Amino acid sequence: MSATLRLRGPVTPASGVRLPVAVVLFVCVLLSVAVQGTMLTTPLLTMHVFDGVMQSRNLDTLWVLAAAMLVALLLGGTLQFLRAALLAALAEQVGRRLQLRALAASVRIALGGDRTAAGRVLQDVSALRRVLGGSVPADVLDLLSIPVAFGFLWLLHPLFFVVALAMTLLQGGIGLLADGATRDTVAAAALAEGRSRRALLGRLAQRDAVLGLGLLTIVLARFAPAQARSLDARFGAERRARALAGLLELAVFAQQIAIVSAGVWLLIGQRISPGSMLAAATMVSFATRPVVHLVGHWRDWSEGIAAATRLVAVARRGAPPAPVPGDPSAPAGLHAEGLTLRAPGAPKPLLRDLGFTLPPGGALLLAGPNGAGKTTLIRALLGLAEPEAGRVLLDGSDTLRTPRSETGPRIGYLPQEAQLLDGSVTDNVGRFEDAGTAAAVAAVRRVGAHDAIGRLPRGYDNAAGPEAGLSGGQARLVALARAFHGAPRLIVLDEPEAGLDGAARAALREGVAAARAEGAAVLLVSHDPTAWRGIVDGVLRLKGGGDWALEMAT
Numbered sequence: 001m002s003a004t005l006r007l008r009g010p011v012t013p014a015s016g017v018r019l020p021v022a023v024v025l026f027v028c029v030l031l032s033v034a035v036q037g038t039m040l041t042t043p044l045l046t047m048h049v050f051d052g053v054m055q056s057r058n059l060d061t062l063w064v065l066a067a068a069m070l071v072a073l074l075l076g077g078t079l080q081f082l083r084a085a086l087l088a089a090l091a092e093q094v095g096r097r098l099q100l101r102a103l104a105a106s107v108r109i110a111l112g113g114d115r116t117a118a119g120r121v122l123q124d125v126s127a128l129r130r131v132l133g134g135s136v137p138a139d140v141l142d143l144l145s146i147p148v149a150f151g152f153l154w155l156l157h158p159l160f161f162v163v164a165l166a167m168t169l170l171q172g173g174i175g176l177l178a179d180g181a182t183r184d185t186v187a188a189a190a191l192a193e194g195r196s197r198r199a200l201l202g203r204l205a206q207r208d209a210v211l212g213l214g215l216l217t218i219v220l221a222r223f224a225p226a227q228a229r230s231l232d233a234r235f236g237a238e239r240r241a242r243a244l245a246g247l248l249e250l251a252v253f254a255q256q257i258a259i260v261s262a263g264v265w266l267l268i269g270q271r272i273s274p275g276s277m278l279a280a281a282t283m284v285s286f287a288t289r290p291v292v293h294l295v296g297h298w299r300d301w302s303e304g305i306a307a308a309t310r311l312v313a314v315a316r317r318g319a320p321p322a323p324v325p326g327d328p329s330a331p332a333g334l335h336a337e338g339l340t341l342r343a344p345g346a347p348k349p350l351l352r353d354l355g356f357t358l359p360p361g362g363a364l365l366l367a368g369p370n371g372a373g374k375t376t377l378i379r380a381l382l383g384l385a386e387p388e389a390g391r392v393l394l395d396g397s398d399t400l401r402t403p404r405s406e407t408g409p410r411i412g413y414l415p416q417e418a419q420l421l422d423g424s425v426t427d428n429v430g431r432f433e434d435a436g437t438a439a440a441v442a443a444v445r446r447v448g449a450h451d452a453i454g455r456l457p458r459g460y461d462n463a464a465g466p467e468a469g470l471s472g473g474q475a476r477l478v479a480l481a482r483a484f485h486g487a488p489r490l491i492v493l494d495e496p497e498a499g500l501d502g503a504a505r506a507a508l509r510e511g512v513a514a515a516r517a518e519g520a521a522v523l524l525v526s527h528d529p530t531a532w533r534g535i536v537d538g539v540l541r542l543k544g545g546g547d548w549a550l551e552m553a554t
Ligand SMILES: Nc1ncnc2c1ncn2[C@@H]1O[C@H](COP(=O)(O)OP(=O)(O)OP(=O)(O)O)[C@@H](O)[C@H]1O
Pocket: 112, 113, 343, 344, 345, 350, 368, 369, 370, 371, 372, 373, 374, 375, 376, 377
């Protein structure tokens, strides 16, 4: 079945039948109805054996009925196997699709500053995949058998119907109780656990400071209480869950006793036949079994629902802003108007009503004291953060509301941290495009880093990702070259001189001048404006408290 139903990712017609999720779900529902149909024949045949064969003493009828039961069971088993295969393929496909979408959304949410929600996304995707791939979907589909089983019970005798209904409600009630008693605690414990684990991992990344300054004991002492609290909450929830699981077992026993007692009472009053009583006992367990299963696995589905709810919220929050068409009346280059920015949770804006135009070939230096909002402004200019008011246009395209696939290639950006990805120097400089080594070498040369790259053990083929072991300065040179790659229309450099030696700084200034000459608009943050005199056209100075000034060189 899975060979023809290749539901993983985008399926090519040659590799198997392409089935939409809705169709697979519909087939699963049909299969479930068929499975339930075959299962429900068992009590009916049992009734016939008891009432017919016992009276007629005809063994031939017994063999026929036994063979019919066997066929029904085999058919039911086969259909159940097919349904399980379909559900597994469905879970796999949904999981894969979800993972990529959720990851994209979580990156956007992390950009907005909520790293906790972003970090939890992959955990939630695995929780949901576990639930979808487990027994819960089949149990939910088995709920379809409940109305049919109840209908049969009513026909056998309304008392059986009443007993079954009471038992189903009791077991469902236990499930709701278990969920209500533990869901919030388990969710809060998981959240606290994830948060403290991430905080600890963050400290591990600062290993030199932690060990060198003898801070390890303090770090662990801070981690321990939060971890203990979340474990206490989790263990408490599990204790309650175990107690309720015991209650559920009692309810199942009570159901058997109740149905047998009702059957015997009806039998004594000669209101039903012995076969009906046996059929009712089997039918009641059919009616209540899906509920008992779901209640038994309440934690799986309750965690799955919580994970799905969070993922939907993440997808909504992480959706890219609705695209807007370009503004043909806007000036060429970078144009900001009415820009007001506020740091998350801050009472006052960092910047108020900022407006300027940086034409192609122009260069501005962004200056201001620490914390004045230079990086925040850069992120708003690049469309990475939404301003409180105003808009930013690059050659008429709104940088926030134009698809990144259009604006990304027109922008060169050096963030404060190099942020290199797994791959070689060439891959990182060339943004993993197939532009070839020549374009990467040209960008590296432009920032004067060719010799430095040549000194790496494998030169341009050297690994450059976060685990590659490049020095801070080497990583920064690679990131700097990436910002100049492919003749971007706008080059934004956040403190580009940080970590560079004197020769590299001089080469950088030459690179900026050359990029300007080729028509790029350049904006760079520096705490040393004098070093850039003659290379930039002016200084955009952030003064703190929302004030700013544009000082053009005369
Ligand atoms: N995600 C955030 N959450 C809360 N506050 C933030 C966040 N990002 C920035 N801020 C605040 O906004 C202010 C400006 O920060 P920003 O990094 O833009 O300053 P900067 O001018 O680049 O500083 P520096 O020169 O030190 O790099 C700071 O007070 C900072 O604490």
